[in-house]
Amino acid sequence: MIDKLKKYKVISVVGLEKNTGKTETLNYLLKKLCSKYVVAVTSIGVDGEEKDQITFTNKPNIILDPNTFFVTTENFFKRKTFLSEIYYVSKRKTATGRVIIAKSLKRGKIILAGPSTMEWLKKINEKLFNLGAEKILIDGALSRISSASPFISEAVVLATGASVSLDINKIISKTLDLVYKMNLTVTKFSYLFDNSENGFFGYNGKKSEKIANSILNFNDFEKLKSYGIVYTSGALTKSFLSKLINNKIKLELIVKDFSKIFVSKDDIRLFETLGGKITVLKKPNLCLITVNPLSPYGYKIDDEYLISKISEQVDIPVINIRKVDQNV
Amino acid sequence: MYENFGFDFVFKNLNFSSPIGEKFAQNYFESLITNQKELLKNFNAIEKINLLNPNELEKIKLTLSHIPNIENIINKIKFLEILDEIDLFEIKLFSIFSQELLEMLKNTSIIDIFNLKDLTNAIQLLDPNDEKVPTFYIYDSYSPELKKIREQKYNCKDEDLYLKLSLKEKEIEHEICKYLTQKLTDYVENLEHNSYTIGFLDLTIAKAEFAKLYNLSKPKINKDFYIEHKQLFNPEIEEDLKKKNKKFQRIDIKLNNGTQVITGANMGGKTVLLKTIALSQLMFQLGFFVPSENSNLPLFDEIYFVSGDYQDIKLGLSSFASEMIIINNLYKKFKRNKKLLILLDEPARTTNPGEGKAIVKALVKLFNKNNAITVITTHYDNILCDKIRHLRIKGLKDVEKIEKVESFQDYFDYSLEEIKDSAVPKEAIKILKLLKLDNEIITMAEEVYNNEK
The missing domain is CATH 3.40.50.300 (P-loop containing nucleotide triphosphate hydrolases)
Structure with a gap:
């Protein structure tokens, strides 16, 4: 052992x-x-x-x-x-x-x-x-x-x-x-984002850009549909994940590591059944x-x-x- | 007191290696150096440090970074307050690295300026087993009794006995701390001397590096009471402009004792000029090299730079009243024959021009004495008279060519010329045009101005 x-x-x-x-x-x-x-x-x-x-x-x-x-x-x-x-x-x-x-x-x-x-x-x-x-x-x-x-x-x-x-x-x-x-699986796409910077970032197939300073109070879910992969340096909250699910948004959501995840296994599974994916930078x-x-x-x-x-x-x-x- | 001089920028850019250096600097910057010998010692030290081989300097800085600040512990020793294990550890650490520094400096030219005292005795006291490592505990070898108690304690299985022995151990340890503190009083003078010297060394290294980075020059000191700068610049503003791909125009200036009036257009850099004169004089009298190619400076008891909107909300004073109270306070010092550098940036600008002009004229005359160098910037007309020096910032060339207000600086000549007539440059309306103000305002202003003339 x-x-x-x-x-x-x-x-x-x-x-x-x-x-x-x-x-x-x-x-x-x-x-x-x-x-x-x-x-x-x-x-x-x-x-x-x-x-x-x-x-x-x-x-x-x-x-x-x-x-x-x-x-x-x-x-x-x-x-x-x-x-x-x-x-x-x-x-x-x-x-x-x-x-x-x-x-x-x-x-x-x-x-x-x-x-x-x-x-x-x-x-x-x-x-x-x-x-x-x-x-x-x-x-x-x-x-x-x-x-x-x-x-x-x-x-x-x-x-x-x-x-x-x-x-x-x-x-x-x-x-x-x-x-x-x-x-949770480690993402293959960490190279797309500058991990030293704080904020909420998205990758639209060509380049990555900052979407918002944080996912707290983020509401522009239409905008999210243009990104295939997003990364948040902060906490992943239940309310944010629910909104993703309700707006039928399918993307890979990268979180820094498990300690930033404040949603349950069931929430994650639901998101994944609907076509989304949650990954981490490090495990x-x-x-x-x-x-x-x-x-x-x-x-x-x-x-x-x-x-x-x-x-x-x-x-x-x-x-x-x-x-x-x-x-x- | 010197908060509007821009000295923050200098302090922020000093890289200290040890906590002693930073603390030392804060104390050292509390008052101006008015003693020529002390200043020369500073300049000499900076020069010598700049001559050290870079590897040597890096080694010195590395050693400095290990040295703890023992100021509080020194005070404890002086008052015979018994040191604890942690205090003794820090004294030992200090002594070991201070000694290492001394050995390093012995082979350099700066040893006579930074003459550290030998602390071998203090090290021996705190390293009774001669282990030569920077760690500490109350060693068995301090007392045979302690050794015995410890052996008993760590071999006993009985909890009550263990506790009893622990108490006894603590008691003996306390006695040993008392003995060591008493012993250290013999070395407290050397510890204090070295603490000061290390602080001064760390500060001087920071100053020397700052001087190299910003290309500062070693100033000369004069007793004839004049200020002379060749190619004076403001390191902070120059750096800002550089980032915007712009150049700071360096200035030659000579100021004599008595009053001089500086005039020049709005946006003409009068405030920056006064601020830079204030900053360079402050740096000089805190033992720094100065931001110029060449400077010759006298020693002042105090430096005043009165600028901007002072509004003392607590006292309910307007900016005009606050400014006048500050000027009144410095005038009292001036009357007591203190040697002052007085820099007044557009005094009385916030009151009505009629009375404002009268006040400025009074100030110009009153401050025109030998114990001060006074510089007053103003827009007011006719405050100049025969005996007063008048310097003018050359100002705008080819206003018509300027297309954008952003490029304004490229057409501005910030250099000074001494002039004999008493007219003040009329450039305010030119500048209105440049700022692309509504034409109605410009035409009306021109009309009114020409009619009144």
Whole structure:
């Protein structure tokens, strides 16, 4: 299973919801990877609080073995109780102080916190590689599925589980919904558009041009009929896709990556049945799905059923993080 | 205070390598340099940096980019506020790269200007194991007791004992921080000296690169109180014009002490000229080279450029009133014998011409003293008299040939001529025609003007 992660240098761990066992997954990966590689662990935004700020349930800490690089901010760094060596202090500040890169010298627990923007996270990752890190694990914070963007991470581990819903079939469909979006085809036509620019662009068979600054509030659907391929750098919303469907517009709609898609699998399928197509510039490498059968409120679901149902639809490993953890 | 001089453009185009440089520059630009020795030191430093071999300079800049700003930590040491691990890390980082810079500069000609102090002792203090890497933690070797506690702590399985040992560890670490802070007081002077020197070096490199990029020249300093520029230009406006495929006409100008009046047509570049004189003088007195081929400049205590619509909404003052209050304030300084450069762009233009003319005439006379160089631009007639220098922007040639107002600049001669008569150029109506205003307005204006004459 870890072999699948061998070829990737930046791996993002994201949770479908809060308390899906993302931190346990991270700890599990740390344990597995640290014996073979120099690992660095970072996050975007604040995470790893001892108490979950929303549900006030206990959360496990990130546990570091010696010689692991970690990224946190000044306030959290000062609260740690194990020995670590400082390598870098940023000039810029987050709400909880400057960003610090350090290396654990002993085993210990840490609260991760990180740069507040994706660009900054990219820079910190570069620093980590310069300092000698071989693998970077990113802890995607609450509602920060964006750290799994293929523009940041080479591989993604998805944590799902009981906290998503009481209904096991809902958990399955929500998980598969995200997996579907992560697996959308990569477009063959990215060369038609300048990907560094923001906006809504169209290609009419001859050249590409900017149609609007964004698809929000875009209403000129007649105009769209002259384009075969369009690209939006921003979010794909449900209202926009519905309008495309209602106006019977058939085209290839390119989105930056799955993290920009805010419509469901069913919406996408409907659009495709009507002759449209949704593609992405880049696709994440989903490597592993972990399942946490315990909900923060104490009930437990049938993990084996859940794993088998998800496994039917995907060809990557799906594991119960709690069971694996006990075996280690 | 200097916000309308266009200095923002200069600051924006300075490339600092370290955060110290940028902070240093902000402080350094707070006040004008009025000391000739300090200015010469600046110019000399820029010249020497421009003579460095480019590879050498790149290496210096790379080292600078690693140096953190330790201003706050220096203050903590001075007040014996105990430094924490992060502070000590930054002091170590600073010292290591400051030392690296010193070794680099030793082989160059700029070492006597940027004379960094040796920080080997500070490095040794923060690198007790002689590892020579820019990282830090509270090393075991600081205290045998700490070493013992740590060994116990990381081998114990009992949670309560672990916590107890952690507390003890923190206590000892704190004592060590206290000891290190105390020790660092011995080196605080050198740290501070180096921090200043690094800031000055970074700023000087930025100035030198700016001077090269915009082809600035090293000014001469005179004590006879005159301003002389050969081929003066405004780097910002020149760059803008270049983008539009147009050329900035560079100007030769000499200003003497006392008042001089500059006249010229509308759109004739009077404001740009005053602004450029203000900017070049400000740059000079902040230790920059200046935008000209050749300049000879005196030192002023203060520089004033009063231009445009001042409207102080808070005080409910009109633009006329705000302008007059500013002029009044500078007049007070002028009376106290301060050496001033006073640049007034069409004063009293927003009031009625009768009284406006009287006010300008008064200003021309009152400011005509030896402790200031005063330049007043105006459209008013008859404010000139024998003792006052009159410079005129040559202005339009061949108005009839001009077809489009966009090409207006191609027919305009922005250079200055000194003239003896007191007439003001009459070009406003020409310009109306050029702007293709409604013919009725033009004919009526001509009629009224000729009748009144």
